[in-house]
Amino acid sequence: MNKTANADEPLTRGHKKRERTRQGLIDAALRLFARKEVGDVALLEVANEAEVASGTVYNYFRTRDEVVEAVGLALADEFADTISTLSIGVDSGSRRLSIGVRMFIRRAIADPDWASAVIRVVHLDQAIRSKIANQVLADLRAGIEEGAFSYADENIALDLVVSCGVGGMRAVVEGRQVEDHDIKVAEMVLKALGTTPARARKLAQQKLPG
Structure with missing residues (x-):
């Protein structure tokens, strides 16, 4: 033995x-x-x-593609863990979506190198795109159920959220962010998804968890 x-x-x-x-x-x-x-x-x-x-x-x-896939999986797991942690106790899909957009833009501000890598890998690796899509879709559907969102096509709504989130990170990396960049991006995304201006502003400005 x-x-x-x-x-x-x-x-x-x-x-x-x-x-x-x-x-x-x-x-x-x-x-x-x-x-x-x-x-x-x-x-x-x-x-x-x-x-x-x-x-x-x-x-x-x-091959390099295998490296990209491994990096994408690592980033995807990190993404999922971060969102899961932040979402504890948050029942509102619109609130979760706002938190996600803001936190990743803030992470870009704190760690531009990480953001640069994410921006480059997200367009090449399916794993990280799938993780992001699954999370965003869940929040979009919850937002519809709670009456916070109103949009014509779910896939276009998904593309809008992801593109604006990545675009907000890119602006930070390129030094183009404005004051309260994360709040303003989240507010505009929420309004684009059909949230009323007053509700979008309130959601975007709420204190972040943790």
Whole structure:
């Protein structure tokens, strides 16, 4: 029995080390995507950025597309976790949507490198787009049920929210944000979705959770 446990232990340590190395490569790719276009990043650059041997990266990723997919999945998981945490105790779909738009613009202000990477990856990776779409659609449908939203087409409403959110982040990265940028973007998105001006202003200006 003890012999079996001892035999399994090195495998566990090796697995953890492999996961650490893989995460290090993903983090390195994220930093590179913050600085340059995804298509300009080579696998060997990822290895250099992660400070591992050049051949190590090929043990984890065969192509740049696989790296992009891994970064997209990591960002998607982070997105889902953040929204889930912020949404605890918030029953209103329109309120959740406002919170989501504002928090990601604020994150862009606090961490422009992260925002630059998100902007570049979101257009290339299906995983992060799906996570965002699922969350936004849930909030749109809840907003309709509570009478806060009124729009002609759900898919167009989804595109509007995502495009405005990413556009708000891009404005921050490019130094074009205005005072209370997150509030103003959220208010305009809510009004575009059919929320009355007074209600949109009130929702957008509410104190953020946490």
